[in-house]
Amino acid sequence: MQKxxxxxxxxxxxxxxxxxxxxxxxxxCCDFGPNLLVDNNLVLGAEKNTVMEEITKAANTTTQTTExxxxxxxxxxxxxx
Numbered sequence: 263m264q265k266x267x268x269x270x271x272x273x274x275x276x277x278x279x280x281x282x283x284x285x286x287x288x289x290x291c292c293d294f295g296p297n298l299l300v301d302n303n304l305v306l307g308a309e310k311n312t313v314m315e316e317i318t319k320a321a322n323t324t325t326q327t328t329e330x331x332x333x334x335x336x337x338x339x340x341x342x343x
Contacts, residue, residue, distance in 0.1 A: 265310045266317070301325060 300320035
């Protein structure tokens with residue numbers, strides 16, 4: 263969070279034309295933390311030295327629909343069975 267605040271000149275709870283920075287409730291992925299939610303795209307295992315690149319990449323990624331997410335989950339579960 264410190265790296266993001268330094269780079270964007272924002273503090274948690276503030277926004278500008280490009281970023282809206284805040285803490286979030288549990289994302290359910292503690293084992294893969296630290297995590298970010300960028301435009302409904304989850305970034306797992308964020309690294310201080312690459313976090314801004316990860317944010318940019320996530321912001322430019324098309325968010326999957328609920329149907330696409332369910333189809334992907336079904337494929338993963340079928341592979342496990």
